[in-house]
Amino acid sequence: MKVLVPVKRVVDANVQVRVASDNSGVDLNNVKMAINPFCEIAVEEAIRLREKDVASEVIVVSVGTKACQEQLRTALALGADRAILVETDEDLQPLAIAKLLKAVSDKEGAELTIFGKQSIDEDNGQTGQMFAALAGLAQGTFASEITIDGGKLTVSRETDTGEQTLTLNMPAVITADLRLNEPRYASLPNIMKAKKKPMDVVTPADLGVEVTSNIKTLKVTPPAERAAGIIVESVEDLVDKLKNVAKVI
Amino acid sequence: MSVLVLAEHDNSELKSATLNTVTAATEIGGDVTILVAGSDCGAVAEQAAKVAGVAKVLVADNAAYANMLAENTAALIVELAGDYSAILAPAMANGKGILPRVAALLDVGQISEIIAVESADTFVRPIYAGNALATVQSSDSVKVITVRGTGFDGAAAEGGSAAVEAISNATDAGISAFVSEQVAASDRPDLTAAKVVISGGRGMQNGENFKLLEAVADKLGAAIGASRAAVDAGFVANDMQVGQTGKIVAPELYIAVGISGAIQHLAGMKDSKVIVAINKDEEAPIFQVADFGLVADLFEAVPAFEALL
Numbered sequence: 001m002k003v004l005v006p007v008k009r010v011v012d013a014n015v016q017v018r019v020a021s022d023n024s025g026v027d028l029n030n031v032k033m034a035i036n037p038f039c040e041i042a043v044e045e046a047i048r049l050r051e052k053d054v055a056s057e058v059i060v061v062s063v064g065t066k067a068c069q070e071q072l073r074t075a076l077a078l079g080a081d082r083a084i085l086v087e088t089d090e091d092l093q094p095l096a097i098a099k100l101l102k103a104v105s106d107k108e109g110a111e112l113t114i115f116g117k118q119s120i121d122e123d124n125g126q127t128g129q130m131f132a133a134l135a136g137l138a139q140g141t142f143a144s145e146i147t148i149d150g151g152k153l154t155v156s157r158e159t160d161t162g163e164q165t166l167t168l169n170m171p172a173v174i175t176a177d178l179r180l181n182e183p184r185y186a187s188l189p190n191i192m193k194a195k196k197k198p199m200d201v202v203t204p205a206d207l208g209v210e211v212t213s214n215i216k217t218l219k220v221t222p223p224a225e226r227a228a229g230i231i232v233e234s235v236e237d238l239v240d241k242l243k244n245v246a247k248v249i
Numbered sequence: 250m251s252v253l254v255l256a257e258h259d260n261s262e263l264k265s266a267t268l269n270t271v272t273a274a275t276e277i278g279g280d281v282t283i284l285v286a287g288s289d290c291g292a293v294a295e296q297a298a299k300v301a302g303v304a305k306v307l308v309a310d311n312a313a314y315a316n317m318l319a320e321n322t323a324a325l326i327v328e329l330a331g332d333y334s335a336i337l338a339p340a341m342a343n344g345k346g347i348l349p350r351v352a353a354l355l356d357v358g359q360i361s362e363i364i365a366v367e368s369a370d371t372f373v374r375p376i377y378a379g380n381a382l383a384t385v386q387s388s389d390s391v392k393v394i395t396v397r398g399t400g401f402d403g404a405a406a407e408g409g410s411a412a413v414e415a416i417s418n419a420t421d422a423g424i425s426a427f428v429s430e431q432v433a434a435s436d437r438p439d440l441t442a443a444k445v446v447i448s449g450g451r452g453m454q455n456g457e458n459f460k461l462l463e464a465v466a467d468k469l470g471a472a473i474g475a476s477r478a479a480v481d482a483g484f485v486a487n488d489m490q491v492g493q494t495g496k497i498v499a500p501e502l503y504i505a506v507g508i509s510g511a512i513q514h515l516a517g518m519k520d521s522k523v524i525v526a527i528n529k530d531e532e533a534p535i536f537q538v539a540d541f542g543l544v545a546d547l548f549e550a551v552p553a554f555e556a557l558l
Contacts, residue, residue, distance in 0.1 A: 016512060017377045026381050038494075094349070095358050120493065120513075122376050124361045129319065129349035138320055138425040141346045144487070154428070158487050159342040160441075160496070161259075165428040166318070178477070178494060179487060214388040215358040218371065220381050226519065229540040231531075235553040238525065238543050246523045246540065248445075248502040249469060249558065 001148075003046040003055045004110035005080065006101050006131075007039040007062050009071045010121040023219040035071045038116025040078075041176040044183040045146070046114050047079040054148050055112070057081050061104050063097050065089055069199060076194035077186035083199040086207065096204075096211035098130035103207035105135065110171065112153070117142050117175040128175035138168035142177040250279035250369075251304075253329065255322075255338035255347065256297055260287045260315070263296040265442045266339035268403030270396040271300055275404065276366035277335050277392075280304040283411070284329065286322050288315035298413050301405035306413045313421040316430075317343045320422040323350035328418055330355055330391060334369075340395035340497075341441075348393050357389035362497075364400030378493040378516035398441055399499035399520055433488055440489065443472035445502045446521070448491055449484070450476035450514075452507020452528065452547055456484040461551045462506060468558040474498065474518075476508045492517035507547045510535025527551065 011017055012032040020027045035043070049055035060075040062068040063086040072083035086100050105113060115128035132139035140146065140155030144163065147154045153168045158177045186194070204211050232238045242249045252274040257264040267283070274281045282305040283297040294308040307329070313321045326336060326347070336351060338344030340362045352359035364382075365373035371386045372394065440446060447462045447469070459473065466473050474491040475484065491498055493516040503521035508514060510526070510533055518524070519538050526539035529546050536542040543550055 011377070013513070017380050019381050026377060093358050095353060095356075098353060118494065120378065123374075123378070123493070124359075125345055126349035126352070126359050126361060129346060130353035130359075133323065133350035133353035136424075138422075139346065139350070141319070142342060157342070159430075160488065162431045162433040162486070162488055164316070164430045167426045167428055169424040177487075178481070213358060215360065216386055216388075218384045218386050220376070220383050223375070223379060223382055223519075226524075226538050226540075229524070229536070229538075229542060231536070231542045231544060235543065235545070235550050235557060238541055239554065239557045241541050242502070242523070242525070246502075248523050 001055050001111045002057045002059060002108055003049060004105050004108060004113045005039070005042050005046045005058060005060050005075070006113070006115055006127070007043060007060050007071055007075050008036040008116070008119045009033055009062065009064055009068045010036045010119050013037055013120055019220055019222045023221055025220050033070070035074055036116050036119045038118060038176055040183045041178070041180050042114040042116050043075045043078050043080060044181045045176060048181065059084065059108060059110065061086065061101065063088065063092060063100050072199060073194050074186065076197045077191040078184060079190070082197055085199065085201045086204060087201050088204055088211070090211060092211055093213040093215055094124050094126035095130055096213060098127050098134055099209045100204055100207055100211065101131050102134045103209050112171060113173050115173070115175045117177050128173055132173035137171055137173050139173045139175070140166060140168055141175045143174045144177050144179040146174055250334045251332060252277055252279050252281050252335045252337060253333040254281060254283045255326065255344060256283050256285045256293060257339045257341055257343060258285065258287060258290065258293040260290045261292050263293050265403055266341055266398045268300060268406060269398040269401040270337050270339045271302060271404040272401040273363065273366055273396045274335070274337050275302050277369050279334065282307060284309065284326070286314040286317060286325055288312050294413050298411040299407050299409050301408040303409050303411040306411050308413060308415050309418050310415065311419040313419050316427040317347070318425050318427065319346040319350055320425050321420055322347045323354060324420040324422055325418050326351045327354045328420070333391060335392040335394060337394050337396055340397050344395045348395050352393040355391060355393065357391055357393060358387060359393045360385060360387060361395050362397040363394055364397050378512050379519065380512065397497055399497055433486055437466060438470065438472050440472045440474055440491065440496050440498055444500050445469045445471035446474050446498050446500045447471050447504040447506065448474035448476065448508060449479055449506050450508030451478040451482060453479060453484055459485060465551060465555045465558065468555060476514045505535050506551060508535055509533045510538065
């Protein structure tokens with residue numbers, strides 16, 4: 001069974017981003033980039049499936065600029081077998097990405113595609129579900145545990161009120177939540193080995209996918225800042241302020 | 250022009266997030282129709298019909314929709330989509346799973362977690378964990394949108410008298426099946442609907458110590474939340490997580506206990522009206538967003554606080 005794992009290059013989770021002064025977006029100059037943390041969990045899950053001989057091959061794929069090769073190499077160092085970059089300089093929306101990934105998946109014949117549940121930059125949380133819809137497949141979003149047995153996938157999902165368990169027909173689509181696993185660190189020998197693993201580069205045109213979007217960003221602004229608060233000296237003082245100043249208790 | 254709102258419910262109760270979504274729908278403009286997809290969900294339809302500002306309630310009462318499986322529910326919405334210029338759902342697990350599917354099947358974009366409606370085609374949504382706000386415009390023929398409840402006041406639950414219409418659609422895609430559900434039982438209010446939320450972080454040291462927060466919550470009628478650090482450390486269940494990848498809350502009063510205030514946590518609570526932080530580390534970033542900060546050992550401060558309530 002081939003497993004496809006889409007990964008996204010995003011601003012590192014520890015970076016506090018700043019809105020660009022012309023309000024065109026956030027300032028990404030000289031900012032540390034990384035694999036989206038949820039995509040990293042997805043990669044880890046795929047590798048574990050291969051280690052258990054459930055999966056035969058783990059293919060990582062990214063859509064974006066040439067720089068995304070960096071994140072694909074990281075995924076290869078974690079243990080993925082090979083990588084595909086769908087190279088484009090355009091800033092694509094989730095629907096276009098889902099179409100491109102479906103074209104890759106069709107070509108590769110993947111039986112399982114594991115996404116991260118959302119990217120921490122745009123916070124859309126759409127691509128996995130859109131891919132599943134385009135491919136006519138079942139989806140297990142916000143997955144905290146998956147098991148595969150006899151052509152069925154059982155998934156536990158994080159919901160608003162607790163946990164839900166579903167069975168999905170294979171091929172299937174999973175989006176990874178935080179508790180699915182704890183990703184490993186890449187060892188130095190594996191980082192060296194990853195440099196020699198195959199990386200194909202294709203373009204949207206090669207895949208025959210037209211990438212247009214009807215959603216455009218008009219402006220990006222910083223959120224309203226909260227007025228500075230005060231430090232209270234004691235618990236009594238705190239209760240007094242909440243009762244008599246803020247009037248919330 | 251007409252807007253379809255997918256109801257969030259558990260087949261017996263209409264969840265309050267639906268009311269916030271109705272408000273967003275009203276701001277977009279046009280008649281508002283609520284779709285209740287479920288099984289034995291007549292009570293929900295009755296509640297939906299009473300919501301102020303709703304013109305019509307469609308009820309798809311069928312076993313195929315009992316658990317709102319995304320594959321089946323998305324197919325249902327696509328069948329109905331032709332009549333609407335916008336399709337909205339609360340940005341909760343159901344809506345977030347279903348609406349991207351709907352958008353892809355309609356070959357349109359989807360707009361996630363809006364917090365404001367600028368016009369019928371222009372919306373504001375947080376990006377980068379709320380560190381920036383994007384104003385986006387859609388030229389798609391139908392706008393498919395999830396709505397963050399904290400961005401909109403809830404429509405009145407009573408006062409409306411919408412017509413209820415049963416629809417006979419019964420799409421079962423047959424590719425997914427419900428097995429079981431473990432719902433965390435609690436007598437406390439929902440995190441996302443509570444007026445007061447008290448949350449614990451890594452500083453709580455273990456799950457047992459959350460009892461300190463429960464004592465306060467009992468007195469204030471509060472919901473209990475947690476930071477991702479506390480969830481990752483196994484202190485409490487994930488459904489209590491407040492933050493970028495957990496629940497987004499904006500109560501009247503948010504009390505952060507032993508939480509340092511990582512940007513991912515702030516993303517989930519910084520729109521609260523009043524924020525209190527109790528932390529022994531005076532350098533903790535949580536103090537930068539707190540209206541009232543108390544630098545103290547939580548194991549002394551929280552019981553003392555509770556005793557004074």
